[in-house]
């Protein structure tokens with residue numbers, strides 16, 4: 292379970308200047324990998340969308356543009372699948388057309404032989420220090436929303452759902 296921060300971008304200015312972002316809440320997602328079952332992207336996406344819509348609503352957002360995810364490489368989540376399901380599920384909501392951006396998180400391990408910590412990849416599953424295969428996985432199954440970009444538009448005339456940019 293990892294805590295992260297959700298950002299709201301005011302609909303002013305022209306681009307994604309991070310200076311316009313301010314943290315509005317923290318989000319905990321505990322679902323991924325619980326009990327070791329495979330998470331299906333469809334149900335993941337349903338939860339994701341539900342959460343994003345509720346959050347955006349609280350912020351009086353007119354539009355969800357980008358949902359940024361952090362995905363552990365061992366979590367088995369395929370961001371491209373999430374995008375496909377989101378396109379389907381979000382139709383007719385303010386998240387319609389939202390883009391998924393995913394950041395992959397490394398798999399961190401602690402070696403039971405040399406005691407040191409390091410990162411492994413699917414191509415190299417051994418301790419980077421001593422080559423041992425006796426590894427304890429420290430992280431790598433995460434799945435959470437890192438941030439979200441929404442439009443907040445107080446002007447009714449431009450708050451309609453279609454044709455923004």
Ligand SMILES: [Zn+2]
Nearest residue numbers: 402405418421
């Ligand atoms: Zn080692």
